[in-house]
Amino acid sequence: MEVTLLEATEDPEDLVCKAARNDYSAEFVGGQSLEATMEDVDGDTLEEKKETLIGHLLKHGHYGPFEHPQITFAVEGVSRSCMAQITRHRHVSFDVQSMRYVSFDDVDPADVREGEMVVVPPSATDPDWVGRNQKTDAVDEETVGERAEIFRDTIENAVQSYQDLLDLGMPPEDARFVLPIGTEVNMVMSMNARMLMHVADMRAAADAQWEIRELTEDLLDIAAEWCPLTFDYYESEMKNRKNRLAP
Ligand SMILES: Cc1cc2nc3c(=O)[nH]c(=O)nc-3n(C[C@H](O)[C@H](O)[C@H](O)COP(=O)(O)OP(=O)(O)OC[C@H]3O[C@@H](n4cnc5c(N)ncnc54)[C@H](O)[C@@H]3O)c2cc1C
Known part of the structure; x- marks a missing residue:
């Protein structure tokens, strides 16, 4: 399996902050600098303010702003079984390699x-x-x-x-x-940051199958570079929480 980043919203966390500040500002965030938009948020630097706001949003379940940044991954060589599992997520967009037009x-x-x-x-x-659901524990080499x-x-x-x-x-x-x-299949898939957290909630969990867990961990590694504040908070505060249904 190989997972690579194809495209992603630039400055995704600036976008999350602008969207969230829009909800509570008398001022119009369009055309405003990020510094002006974030003026009332706690923190000495812009980075600290972003960390404050993003942590606050995630802590309080205000997930809407995380729907604005989009990311597209290319995935090579997962099984059709794994593909069937991941494509159950209805807010993810997929292109799946065809076995009608590609013959191996x-x-x-x-x-x-x-x-x-x-x-x-x-x-x-x-x-x-x-x-x-395995009927036996570890088995011997011969088996x-x-x-x-x-x-x-x-x-x-x-x-x-x-x-x-x-x-x-x-x-x-x-x-x-x-x-x-x-049988292996290649896919392109796009989702927003909120959906990525939801996919991770369900598919990085211990009860998910090893292959989709591996896929999801690879997605999270890329997400950690793309939205570092968000996915750092997700990993440290949210990933193993109970009541994971639809963040
Ligand atoms: C360990 C594991 C085992 C599984 N086993 C099976 C299995 O045996 N058989 C099987 O069929 N599936 C199985 N699934 C798939 C699972 O039931 C979901 O269909 C899949 O994970 C998609 O997630 P989701 O329901 O959160 O929906 P998503 O499509 O990811 O949607 C995200 C959220 O949007 C909301 N939403 C989306 N569409 C609707 C809607 N129509 N109505 C109301 N709310 C909606 C829900 O809050 C949902 O959680 C399994 C999943 C896991 C993680």
Whole structure:
């Protein structure tokens, strides 16, 4: 999996502050400098004032201003299962690589065994990995070896069958039905800062699956650079709170 930043609102936290100050100012924030807009906020420097205001908004659940800054990520190589999970978030906009128009006919099925084209979950190869709803605790090397063999044989055969069907003239949109749910997909996704916190609430949590958690942690790493005050507060004060539904 690889997650990269495609585009993001410049000076996102200035925008959050302007939007929030608009709510409580007699003055019109349009055309005003940020210094003037923030004059009444506690803090010696503009940075301190921004930190005060952003912390205050998040602490009091005033999340609307965080809907103004937008960010777009490019995500490479998550499973279709992970894609199905993340696309449940209705306030995120997606473009998802098509399996109708892109046919994976140049992949060597033998390479699929080694992690090409299909995501191999850690529980297929790591004896110490314990996932949710697993019927046993950690298993021995022999058992995990058997798991790995079954998993790798199955995905290799599936990709081989897919390519055989393409060779027999079947359209990619139908041949894809034989591919596993772990088949990799690339996505572009856009959301606002509020939604990013909501996605993190649900998908960085311990009860989310390892793959979407990894994806979300990568999103949060980028967000920490993009909106440092906001996501620093989120990480330190909000991430593990109870009652996480829809910040
Ligand atoms: C650990 C885990 C397990 C899950 N298991 C399953 C499962 O087995 N089966 C399954 O189907 N889904 C499952 N989900 C998906 C989950 O039920 C949600 O559909 C998904 O996480 C989207 O989040 P959301 O409901 O907060 O909506 P989002 O689309 O992210 O919307 C954000 C918020 O906007 C509000 N909102 C949006 N649309 C509406 C609406 N129509 N009406 C009212 N309020 C709205 C809600 O407050 C919502 O929380 C699981 C999620 C997690 C994290």
